[in-house]
Amino acid sequence: MKLIILKKLALGVASIAVLLASPVFSLAQETSSDDDWKFIGKLYFWGADIGGNTQSGNDIDVSIGDLLDNLTFAFMGGLEARKNKWSFLGDVIYLSESADKKNIALPAPSVPGGVGYFDAELDLTSWVVNLLAGYNVWDADQGAIDVVAGARYTNMAADFGLGLSGTPIKITPSDSENIWDAIIGVRGRLNFSENWYLPYYLDIGAGQSDFTWQAIGGVGYGFNWGAIEVSYRHLEWQLGSDYIVEKLKYSGPGAMVKFYF
Numbered sequence: 001m002k003l004i005i006l007k008k009l010a011l012g013v014a015s016i017a018v019l020l021a022s023p024v025f026s027l028a029q030e031t032s033s034d035d036d037w038k039f040i041g042k043l044y045f046w047g048a049d050i051g052g053n054t055q056s057g058n059d060i061d062v063s064i065g066d067l068l069d070n071l072t073f074a075f076m077g078g079l080e081a082r083k084n085k086w087s088f089l090g091d092v093i094y095l096s097e098s099a100d101k102k103n104i105a106l107p108a109p110s111v112p113g114g115v116g117y118f119d120a121e122l123d124l125t126s127w128v129v130n131l132l133a134g135y136n137v138w139d140a141d142q143g144a145i146d147v148v149a150g151a152r153y154t155n156m157a158a159d160f161g162l163g164l165s166g167t168p169i170k171i172t173p174s175d176s177e178n179i180w181d182a183i184i185g186v187r188g189r190l191n192f193s194e195n196w197y198l199p200y201y202l203d204i205g206a207g208q209s210d211f212t213w214q215a216i217g218g219v220g221y222g223f224n225w226g227a228i229e230v231s232y233r234h235l236e237w238q239l240g241s242d243y244i245v246e247k248l249k250y251s252g253p254g255a256m257v258k259f260y261f
Contacts, residue, residue, distance in 0.1 A: 039261050040080040040226075042091075046233060046254035052247040072096045078130075085139075087146060091130035098123050126156045134187070145188040148203070154179045177243070181207035195222045199229055210238040218254075226259040 049063050078091035132150035157176045185203025192198065201216040218231025235250040 044256035085136040
């Protein structure tokens, strides 16, 4: 019974954590034609709905409203360095989620009437580190294309608690998951005026997950100090039989602010 309620409680919050713990890199290419290093700092937010299914066949449906209700703290940012045709991208995400459920009715044969009422809690934290290297294969007035390759690492740790309603909740030992995936893809931009451009990003990968892919497209506006981008993004993972969640799909809008220095 404990495992059942913990899976039900963890499903929405853990799915949200995996969602946000995936990288959103700068999609616009600031190519460098000289030997000087160029740097770009990035801050972003992605508000996506989550879909998918569990190993037991249950559907996953988490809205952005559920995310905001459960979010306690989040940081999403990155740094890009470029010299000539080469670029190096780092991205770090920290996410803290918390959720609780009161008076959950569950079958309990040992309780009179066969139904027990339980309180449950979940605290989840996630660190994600993304490292990519890119090489520019096309750079013109009309736009640019980079080929990218690298790795995505995700660590999630969860504390679960369960107890009869009105009694202290017993906290179980922390559980942790580590997921490594290698990814390859392309990113770039299409220019249609001096300041306006269309950023795009596409990757595929595999590793400890069976398969993952993502596609991003949007619009950006450049300034002397940096740029602002809004985009729509879809991310999908086939996690395999080793995880409670078999398949996850994330789709929704995002926003990014970039700073040149």
